[in-house]
Amino acid sequence: SLGPCIIHERAAYLVLKDKVDYVSVLLFNRNKLSKLPRAINDKSYDLQGKSNEYVFNFMDLEHNKRRVYRNALTNEKWGDKESFNLCVNTTGLIIQDIVPVLVNYVNFLLEHRKK
Numbered sequence: 001s002l003g004p005c006i007i008h009e010r011a012a013y014l015v016l017k018d019k020v021d022y023v024s025v026l027l028f029n030r031n032k033l034s035k036l037p038r039a040i041n042d043k044s045y046d047l048q049g050k051s052n053e054y055v056f057n058f059m060d061l062e063h064n065k066r067r068v069y070r071n072a073l074t075n076e077k078w079g080d081k082e083s084f085n086l087c088v089n090t091t092g093l094i095i096q097d098i099v100p101v102l103v104n105y106v107n108f109l110l111e112h113r114k115k
Contacts, residue, residue, distance in 0.1 A: 014073055021113070023106045026084040031091045032056060038095075085109060 016022045029035055039055055040047045047055050067078035076083040086105055088098065 021110060023086070023109050024084045025102060025106075026081060026087045027090050027095065028079075028087065029090045032059065034091055035059060 012024065016024075036052060036055055039045060039059055040050070045058065047058060050058075070076070070078045081087045086102075086109075088102070090098065
């Protein structure tokens with residue numbers, strides 16, 4: 001074992017399906033308007049200077065790509081919160097600010113599983 005790690009995005013299920021010592025977390029945001037700054041400031045998307053309508057369309061396309069990808073690779077449906085240990089609605093929150101809460105939860109859950 002190489003130790004703790006984070007596998008981000010939709011295919012983690014394939015890597016972890018036979019493991020018992022992992023925690024799956026879904027961060028979601030139902031408010032499209034509050035997603036705008038994060039999407040626009042993400043340099044990998046090149047959305048600076050684009051209209052809100054353009055960014056909303058882009059986000060919808062990305063969401064659909066992620067859904068199709070996850071549904072094709074797993075037996076779990078995209079957005080099905082039943083397949084996660086923890087689901088956090090991040091609407092109005094700054095992701096970096098909730099990281100300590102997530103770390104505490106993961107540590108608690110993994111320790112609890114050992115008992």
